Amino acid sequence: HAGSGQSVARSHSTDPSRMIDTLLRRAEELGVSVEFGIRAVQLLVEAEAVVGVLCEISGALVEVRAASVVLATGGFSRNLELLERFVPHMANAIHGGAVGSEGDGLLMGWKAGADFRDTPYVKGTFGIYPGDDPREGGTGILAVYKGAVAVNFSGRRFVDESLPYKALGDACLAQEGHLAWQVFDQQTMDRDDPDVHIYWFSGRLATGLLETADTLEELADKIGVPADELIRTVEGYNAAVRGEHLDAFGRRTLSGTEELPTELSRPPFYAHLSGSSVLATYCGLTVDPETRVLDVYGEPIPGLFAAGEVTGGFHGNGYVTGTSVGKSGIFGRLAGLAACAYASDAAHV
Structure with missing residues (x-):
């Protein structure tokens, strides 16, 4: 997808384990000893x-x-x-x-x-739930590419969320605690895609990895960030989406060159604690x-x-x-x- 640095979408999503199984079966057919x-x-x-x-x-x-x-x-x-x-x-x-x-x-x-x-x-790759939580399957989520904003523990944005997720990982590491929250609304949740793990938001909700609330103030209280800062951040972001001023970090798309950002205004609201992980x-x-x-x-x-x-x-x-x-x-x-x-x-x- 474009968020990984592609100018146009070139990736084909698949389950790597199926690829390995296919290769192993073929090796066995050829008489290879594994x-x-x-x-x-x-x-x-x-x-x-x-x-x-x-x-x-x-x-x-x-x-x-x-x-x-x-x-x-x-x-x-x-x-x-x-x-x-x-x-x-x-x-x-x-x-x-x-x-x-x-x-x-x-x-x-x-x-x-x-x-x-x-x-x-x-x-590092952004979007991974921190710690050795067994509910984290290793892929994390990238709700930022479907409409979320990334905020630090002060409730403020710190990066253009449409950047490649490696750049997001670097920006995240520079924040207090080296972690951030992906904050989004129901409109972003509705873009959920169970076939692509990084966009399987409902799966995170089902396993309890998402914090959720009916208002931004309640969400801020749950995730431990200043409510006034989080509300100010989202209001400023929404105003930029409406074209009232330029985005503070230069965001113009959801991911790369694709899709325009949307307002974060439709409750309930969600938050996913995210770190930067060295996956490879x-x-x-x-x-x-x-x-x-x-x-x-x-x-x-x-x-x-x-x-x-x-x-x-x-x-x-x-x-x-x-x-x-x-x-x-x-x-x-x-x-x-x-x-x-x-x-x-x-x-x-």
Whole structure:
């Protein structure tokens, strides 16, 4: 959607778990052996070429020899030590991401001499409910793209809510407590879309993650912000929507270049506590167009390939919705083809 930095809508919403199930079924049909419960510990290097992986199997270290190796281990959003070392500006963000995103592939790649790039581009995603609340499924909501405003603990807006959600995440981290409230009315709630989790507002209401009240004054009391400031903020926002003056933060659309903002005036009113979460890390090992991992001198490390979140050089300063999935699928295929081609060369077998 446009709120992720697209000038026109280009994303196709889908359930990633269905994509994984489809790929696993196809792998099984092709006779691919997928082994679980085995931890890769270190790359095996001989004569400056990667020739396999040292694995931990049932507590024992076992060498698994291979003509080529593909690192597809994801990022390091769950490794607090690596986050502190490489992206200290995310120290106050929520640490989410997939369980197991500990940076194992990065560490193995570094030990083998791999280069690393794009640490300045790691940003948090706005809209995630803070804490380890089991009701937070990991996607958060982005009611701001359907009509909500974002206010801090003083009841004031602090950003143009139509900006990409990574920019919203940065703005949120700069607020008191590093959190904000998405405040909206019934008109926004009616734009609920259960098929797109970030717009599934009724789901949040059903699980109790939304505060609700018949008036802004009552809502302010529930969320602990000054009622006079929240009312003043919403009245000023509504006046800008009516064209009585320019928006204080330059907002002209709901999301990107799409849809005009609407007044927040139809009760009941809702509020969702939102933080900025590191769901993924947009930096990683340096690879070339053939997905070969490069060393610090820009030379390919023989036998080593990488794809997905473990690699850098793809996203840049922005993030377009769905590109983590696309990056993994497209470059995963390319890495597989390249690794097979390398392995099939008799000189490397």
